[in-house]
Amino acid sequence: MGFYDDRIVPHIVKIACGGKEVDPHRERVCAGLTGEVVEVGFGSGLNVPFYPAAVTRVAAVEPSDVGWRLGAENLARATVPIERSGLDGQSLPFEDDSFDSAISTFTLCTIPDGLGALKELRRVLKPGGMLHFVEHGRAPEEKVRSWQDRLNPIQKVVAGGCNLNRDIPQLVTDAGFRMADLDQFYAKGVPRFGGALSLGAATA
């Protein structure tokens, strides 16, 4: 990883994903998380304030040391134990059937093998465990999609490998999850090519 991706992108992500306008999406996606939770792409812990009381422990998977350090304030305020437990969502260092819930927010766009990471999450979730996600990705309209395809190579360079055009719900079901709940909408105040959100929950 180069200097820009390693040192600069985590700061950009904290600002871009840490706005107050994102909080309602974080609150919605965290609702219903229970028990032992694995969070993939933990970043700077922007979901921590929204973990419900039913969460007992969080295993954070995050490759970026800078991102993890930027989360110090959120970690200090956490009311549940949170441990940095892995570095790569594509290869989770956990036994099968270990967790009650999993969460991914704005991360499946960036993990190089998004499908592989989802398969890993399904493997480590107990049968019936729930994956909660909010992700940007492939837009419903063809016109927006064509812009996403055109802009994707630039986005990948400037945004740490982030893809604009992944079909997140399709990847979730391709990984073997059963979709339990899905809301697709455009985030307010964000250009449509980057703001086509999928917020949902799926059963392992």
Ligand SMILES: C[S@@+](CC[C@H](N)C(=O)[O-])C[C@H]1O[C@@H](n2cnc3c(N)ncnc32)[C@H](O)[C@@H]1O
């Ligand atoms: C756009 S940020 C989102 C951070 C956080 N989830 C949030 O909602 O603010 C994408 C995150 O995915 C992480 N990431 C990149 N590659 C990863 C991988 N292979 N496994 C797990 N996380 C990864 C990045 O370091 C970064 O923290």
